[in-house]
Amino acid sequence: MDPLTLLDIPSLLRAEDRDIQSTVERYLADRVRPHVAEWFEAGALPREIAGELGRLGVLGMHLTGYGCAGASATAYGLACLELEAVDSGIRSFVSVQGSLSMFSIWKYGSEEQKREWLPRLASGEAIGCFGLTEPDFGSNPSGMRTRAVRQGGDWVLNGTKMWITNGGWADVATVWANTDDGVRGFLVPRGTPGFSTRDIKGKLSMRASVTSELVLEDVRLPESARLPLATSLGAPLSCLNEARFGIVFGAVGAALDSFRVARDYAGTRVQFDKPIAAFQLTQRKLASMSLAVGNGMLLALHLAGLKERGVLRPEQISAGKLNNVESAIAVAREARTIFGANGISLEYSPLRHANNLESVLTYEGTSEIHALALGHALTGIPAYR
Known part of the structure; x- marks a missing residue:
């Protein structure tokens, strides 16, 4: 079970x-x-x-x-x-x-x-990426330095985006930039003069993933490259909410896999002449992990129902991401302890999940920002600054 x-x-x-x-x-x-x-x-x-x-x-x-x-x-x-x-x-x-x-x-x-x-x-013939985060502006995207300026009928973009998943593979990048009229989105195809990418190496997390820097140096685009219905910072933030919804379920998956492999290992690992699953402390760990996974799944399904009815609110997505990612990290770390020293091996998944979840905790809204989003909803007072 x-x-x-x-x-x-x-x-x-x-x-x-x-x-x-x-x-x-x-x-x-x-x-x-x-x-x-x-x-x-x-x-x-x-x-x-x-x-x-x-x-x-x-x-x-x-x-x-x-x-x-x-x-x-x-x-x-x-x-x-x-x-x-x-x-x-x-x-x-x-x-x-x-x-x-x-x-x-x-x-x-x-x-x-x-x-x-x-x-x-x-x-999957083409691959896309999403350029919002910058080296100095993550949680505060409104401060982005990437700029798009009108020159005749074209736009000229300059700036740098950082920690962009799929960036080095992308055939097209959705790039967000400040303009004289506010934040706007542009589609930048690979091969556009002045547009380059550099993959980020030396990661301790999300290693089975392409993470890149995007560099825009006098990138000239026609008006047809601009996303016409994106007229404010609310546009990229709404996209992030779509992705955060998937994280609410994804985190449950990482926790569930961590639980399953730890439970199976505990049933076969023998110490003191019996499997460690027979010890009270191990069963307590498994029971606590199972509650975290089950609660996270019920929350995810509830939010999915709200989304299907068209009434899901951003602060509810924040609640799901904050709760489920923090719970998943705790489950993955607890699961790792059941393996003892074997738990640091790539043969078993919990520590790999825990490492990856450190990134999930940070990207698409850090845990701190989502906590503040909930605080704002609960008190009516924004405490972001």
Whole structure:
């Protein structure tokens, strides 16, 4: 039994959503899980994964039209759960592709931009990234220094973006820049003169993922490259909420996998002539982890229901991300202790999950910022400054 069956959570799911979850789980078990520890150690991810995930139908799966599946919010969340149960880097690729790059075009792009990019991004033929964070501006994106200036009928962009997932692979980057009229979004295709990327090496987390710096030096773009419906900082923030929703489920996946491998190990590891699963302290650890996973899953499903009804609010997403990521890190660390010294080996997943979750805790809103978002909602007083 695991934390989900303990609470009979599968009975809460629609059959079509369970089918999508099972399809994603089978693909990952066959193609990704056997290799992900090697990719993590090598600090690399095979590019052909993009096409495979496109054929699986998970890239932009919650969007409609233009080759996207139009799946439910719950189905998308369950896919994120299965992806992150294997590795946060895999889920991050899918989140950035679908909920940041594709969503920004789907929500704020012109019809021509949608037709040009969305089918290719959905299939994995093209890869996208989302350039908002800068070296000196993460939690305060309104202070971004990247600037877009009108010159005749064109725009000229200068600036630097940092910690950009998929950046080194991206065929198109959604780049956010300050203008005289506020924040605007631009589609920057790879190969545009003045646009370059540099992959970030030496990571201790998210190693099975491409993370890059974007550099824009007098990048000249036509007016047709601007996202016409993105007219304020609210546009990129709404994209981040789409991605954060996937994290709410993804974190549960990392915690669930950590629990499962620790439980299985405890049943076979013998000390003092009996499996360590028979000891009270180990059972207490497993019980506490199971409660954290089950509670996180119930919260995720509740938020999915709100999203499907069109009433999900940003502070509710903050509650989900803050709770589930912090809980998942605690579960992964506790699970690692059950393995003793063996737990630091890549043979077992909990410490890899814990390392990855350190990044998840920070990106798309740090835990501190999400706590302040909740404080703002609860008191009516913004304490960001």
